[in-house]
Amino acid sequence: MALHHEAPIRVGLLGAGTVGSQTARLLVEQKDELSQRIGRDIELGGVACLDPDEVDFPWIDRSLLTSDTMAVATNADIVVELIGGLEPARTFVLAAIESGASVVTANKALLAKHGPEIYQAAADKGVDIYFEAAVGGAIPIVRPLRESLVGDKVTSMLGIVNGTTNYILDEMTTKGLDFDVALRDAQARGYAEADPTGDIEGHDAANKAAIMATLGFHTNVGIDDVTVEGITRITADDIAAAAAEHKVVKLLAVVENGEAGVSARVYPALIDENHPLASVHGSFNAVFVKAEAADDLMFYGRGAGGAPTASAVVGDVVTVARHIAQGCTGPVIPMYNDLPKAPIEASKAAFAVRFLIHDKPGVLAAIAAEFAKRGVSINGVNQDLKPTLHDPGYSGELQQLRIVTHLTDEATLRDTVKAVCELDFVTGEPSILRVLD
Amino acid sequence: MALHHEAPIRVGLLGAGTVGSQTARLLVEQKDELSQRIGRDIELGGVACLDPDEVDFPWIDRSLLTSDTMAVATNADIVVELIGGLEPARTFVLAAIESGASVVTANKALLAKHGPEIYQAAADKGVDIYFEAAVGGAIPIVRPLRESLVGDKVTSMLGIVNGTTNYILDEMTTKGLDFDVALRDAQARGYAEADPTGDIEGHDAANKAAIMATLGFHTNVGIDDVTVEGITRITADDIAAAAAEHKVVKLLAVVENGEAGVSARVYPALIDENHPLASVHGSFNAVFVKAEAADDLMFYGRGAGGAPTASAVVGDVVTVARHIAQGCTGPVIPMYNDLPKAPIEASKAAFAVRFLIHDKPGVLAAIAAEFAKRGVSINGVNQDLKPTLHDPGYSGELQQLRIVTHLTDEATLRDTVKAVCELDFVTGEPSILRVLD
Ligand SMILES: NC(=O)c1ccc[n+]([C@@H]2O[C@H](COP(=O)([O-])OP(=O)(O)OC[C@H]3O[C@@H](n4cnc5c(N)ncnc54)[C@H](OP(=O)(O)O)[C@@H]3O)[C@@H](O)[C@H]2O)c1
Ligand SMILES: NC(=O)c1ccc[n+]([C@@H]2O[C@H](COP(=O)([O-])OP(=O)(O)OC[C@H]3O[C@@H](n4cnc5c(N)ncnc54)[C@H](OP(=O)(O)O)[C@@H]3O)[C@@H](O)[C@H]2O)c1
Numbered sequence: 001m002a003l004h005h006e007a008p009i010r011v012g013l014l015g016a017g018t019v020g021s022q023t024a025r026l027l028v029e030q031k032d033e034l035s036q037r038i039g040r041d042i043e044l045g046g047v048a049c050l051d052p053d054e055v056d057f058p059w060i061d062r063s064l065l066t067s068d069t070m071a072v073a074t075n076a077d078i079v080v081e082l083i084g085g086l087e088p089a090r091t092f093v094l095a096a097i098e099s100g101a102s103v104v105t106a107n108k109a110l111l112a113k114h115g116p117e118i119y120q121a122a123a124d125k126g127v128d129i130y131f132e133a134a135v136g137g138a139i140p141i142v143r144p145l146r147e148s149l150v151g152d153k154v155t156s157m158l159g160i161v162n163g164t165t166n167y168i169l170d171e172m173t174t175k176g177l178d179f180d181v182a183l184r185d186a187q188a189r190g191y192a193e194a195d196p197t198g199d200i201e202g203h204d205a206a207n208k209a210a211i212m213a214t215l216g217f218h219t220n221v222g223i224d225d226v227t228v229e230g231i232t233r234i235t236a237d238d239i240a241a242a243a244a245e246h247k248v249v250k251l252l253a254v255v256e257n258g259e260a261g262v263s264a265r266v267y268p269a270l271i272d273e274n275h276p277l278a279s280v281h282g283s284f285n286a287v288f289v290k291a292e293a294a295d296d297l298m299f300y301g302r303g304a305g306g307a308p309t310a311s312a313v314v315g316d317v318v319t320v321a322r323h324i325a326q327g328c329t330g331p332v333i334p335m336y337n338d339l340p341k342a343p344i345e346a347s348k349a350a351f352a353v354r355f356l357i358h359d360k361p362g363v364l365a366a367i368a369a370e371f372a373k374r375g376v377s378i379n380g381v382n383q384d385l386k387p388t389l390h391d392p393g394y395s396g397e398l399q400q401l402r403i404v405t406h407l408t409d410e411a412t413l414r415d416t417v418k419a420v421c422e423l424d425f426v427t428g429e430p431s432i433l434r435v436l437d
Numbered sequence: 438m439a440l441h442h443e444a445p446i447r448v449g450l451l452g453a454g455t456v457g458s459q460t461a462r463l464l465v466e467q468k469d470e471l472s473q474r475i476g477r478d479i480e481l482g483g484v485a486c487l488d489p490d491e492v493d494f495p496w497i498d499r500s501l502l503t504s505d506t507m508a509v510a511t512n513a514d515i516v517v518e519l520i521g522g523l524e525p526a527r528t529f530v531l532a533a534i535e536s537g538a539s540v541v542t543a544n545k546a547l548l549a550k551h552g553p554e555i556y557q558a559a560a561d562k563g564v565d566i567y568f569e570a571a572v573g574g575a576i577p578i579v580r581p582l583r584e585s586l587v588g589d590k591v592t593s594m595l596g597i598v599n600g601t602t603n604y605i606l607d608e609m610t611t612k613g614l615d616f617d618v619a620l621r622d623a624q625a626r627g628y629a630e631a632d633p634t635g636d637i638e639g640h641d642a643a644n645k646a647a648i649m650a651t652l653g654f655h656t657n658v659g660i661d662d663v664t665v666e667g668i669t670r671i672t673a674d675d676i677a678a679a680a681a682e683h684k685v686v687k688l689l690a691v692v693e694n695g696e697a698g699v700s701a702r703v704y705p706a707l708i709d710e711n712h713p714l715a716s717v718h719g720s721f722n723a724v725f726v727k728a729e730a731a732d733d734l735m736f737y738g739r740g741a742g743g744a745p746t747a748s749a750v751v752g753d754v755v756t757v758a759r760h761i762a763q764g765c766t767g768p769v770i771p772m773y774n775d776l777p778k779a780p781i782e783a784s785k786a787a788f789a790v791r792f793l794i795h796d797k798p799g800v801l802a803a804i805a806a807e808f809a810k811r812g813v814s815i816n817g818v819n820q821d822l823k824p825t826l827h828d829p830g831y832s833g834e835l836q837q838l839r840i841v842t843h844l845t846d847e848a849t850l851r852d853t854v855k856a857v858c859e860l861d862f863v864t865g866e867p868s869i870l871r872v873l874d
Pocket of ligand 1: 014015016017018019020048049050051052054069081082083084085088106107108109133134137303304305306309
């Protein structure tokens, strides 16, 4: 059905994998409805992938498939980049912009690393760069930050933005599994990749944290500005100790615009089991936003998966297509606030520290003295915990001692823990987790 | 600071009440930052209210105040309508559009009643009509429906969209208060208006349901298409009976696009205490959206209040101002799907029905026979509940009998309840509540 007399808007798709194939499906199956929304016909003009012979989806016309990615990237009105990774994705995206195309991407790694270069190239060329799917998959969070909250001041965001680690922590919590077992299980079920490093070490969440901070605070926050801690050192004991205090362990992306500057961090933390984020399970994601006027907002939904992510991608494609039909563009990514990065020492948190000790009289007093000496105030002590085989350095005679602090700065806490570990009755690796209040 | 050489974009504000005054504050206090986002200066050009002498906010320049509302409505680039109600708001909005201004409003009553007329007028004139604050206050829900989800098919939405009733039900639940007491309490604390009818009878939620259905299903759903039931008949006994089954009573807006057509309803319902909506307390709002590709999404935040609502209004103002600066407009409100309205008989739900009875042998069998006769299958029966003084028709000899059904259609359920009420040992008014699974 040709709705309009002008030439249709051509979409070039780079990548036909998990998200690319579903994006193609929505573009093809909803073509008429989308064209109606846009006010001009839209069509899928080409699909690039490494091995076109391997691609077999009934909705992708075989004649559209090619391995000449550059040709697709430079011969479309809208280029949708769903290859992933830094290169060659960056080269194709910049070439697309240079050719005058607007770009839609789900590539958080690319934006967290090369965002400013790409945003500037798009602004210079007067084209759009949209990336709703890069944070929180299907969840509309980029658009609200970019448009709905522009009259407000975002002060902080807190999110569960990686489904793989959330799934693993859930399995550890509900089944009492150790990390390695839960990871292998997640891999077997397809919830974790063969090389899970990017997820479990927190890098994927860190990419999203960088994008969230940039959008929320209007200042450039890149991947290298994010402090990252993954979940590989979380043990079944950490989770059991948390459960005993009605808390759960979640991997969080935390970005703040405080007095000391802007910070972006990813770390596993203990949160109360009544906290709304505690009930975000499996591959679901959720982001809390705090803004001066709007107060608390939360966004929740599927953080990954082909169809959910494609839903967000196609939403962007329609917006960009409308702009093309009307001869305008969406808001540029603003980075006019040149805010300082908060030094890590400025960060205050409560911590739960678990030591392995040879128990004997005076142990607690000696440890408490190290905390007191540095002004770290103790909120609670638990010596009932039994060490298990999950603990590195375990031997039958050892006991666990868990100390929860009041708010303290991270540098002092780490100094204190180091000093305690040098005491002769302390052994093994301590576990340090932040406690969210 | 004059950023740009063109004339500034003039905003005319109609109403300086709860939301209007806060909108003025954000526009004045954030002027420079907003101008930067827009790419052109923006300024508050006039503020209309009934009694300018009574308005006293340090951020509103007295010379801007006037009671000549029509003059403000027809002498601005963007008119922000925050008067509320149908008339004269409708007249001013249409006059603003006719004068070539784009309009931002938070007025759900106006849109649920006169939406099509206003959307058409804006489309004809080529101006924008934006209304993020009309549903869910500060929560970005209109924009995601209008833009993020356009590549997807929304199948249903379920929301707590009225803070006053949510607050009252919360108070009834946590303090065991009866409806009248909780209402007076809410009025005393400023959570309910002197005339609370619009909230407690469900009309406010119904306006939002109409807008949600229109945006989600791209078909016109007006206030007269919404079936409404408020919370005035909920008793402390209903809530106690629910609590005994680990459920809570919430007033829900439910819109669906099913096989029988589109439906939009507002009713109090029992939901499981583990359901995410069960933990939406006080004046907070939350909306669940189900879409084919995106799957489940949830949006949560402040549903009302001057500053939160103004945050959403100003977000719209900036979007509309950018369009003006660029010479384009946002997507029109699409109503190209001329979907049938689902007949009420087509609606299936589980129900909890509470009867007052004179207990004697054979009562349950007789009542169960009425259900069986009409094919309404019973999920559970509870005869332990003690009737209290809260019940209309109470007398010491009476007992309560509570029946929870499996899924059944509403018409049959109502027939059954009517037949049971005609049995000679049944007395008083039965209570009928839907049960969400
Ligand atoms: N998967 C999710 O749930 C999800 C969620 C949010 C965001 N994302 C992001 O979406 C992007 C795509 O993810 P995905 O899961 O769809 O990845 P994927 O399944 O691995 O698909 C990648 C696709 O890119 C193609 N490709 C690789 N190099 C190429 C090149 N040089 N030229 C053309 N095509 C090339 C591959 O071709 P072959 O098939 O021929 O190898 C494949 O079709 C990533 O940036 C990811 O971070 C994914
Ligand atoms: N309050 C909330 O939390 C909230 C949340 C979401 C949406 N909304 C919507 O926002 C709108 C405004 O609500 P509100 O709570 O701000 O109402 P409000 O406090 O009652 O304020 C209404 C304002 O309109 C003025 N007004 C009345 N008639 C007028 C006329 N003919 N010309 C010019 N001004 C006139 C009043 O002037 P005077 O002050 O001189 O009487 C007052 O300043 C309503 O549509 C409401 O549904 C409100």
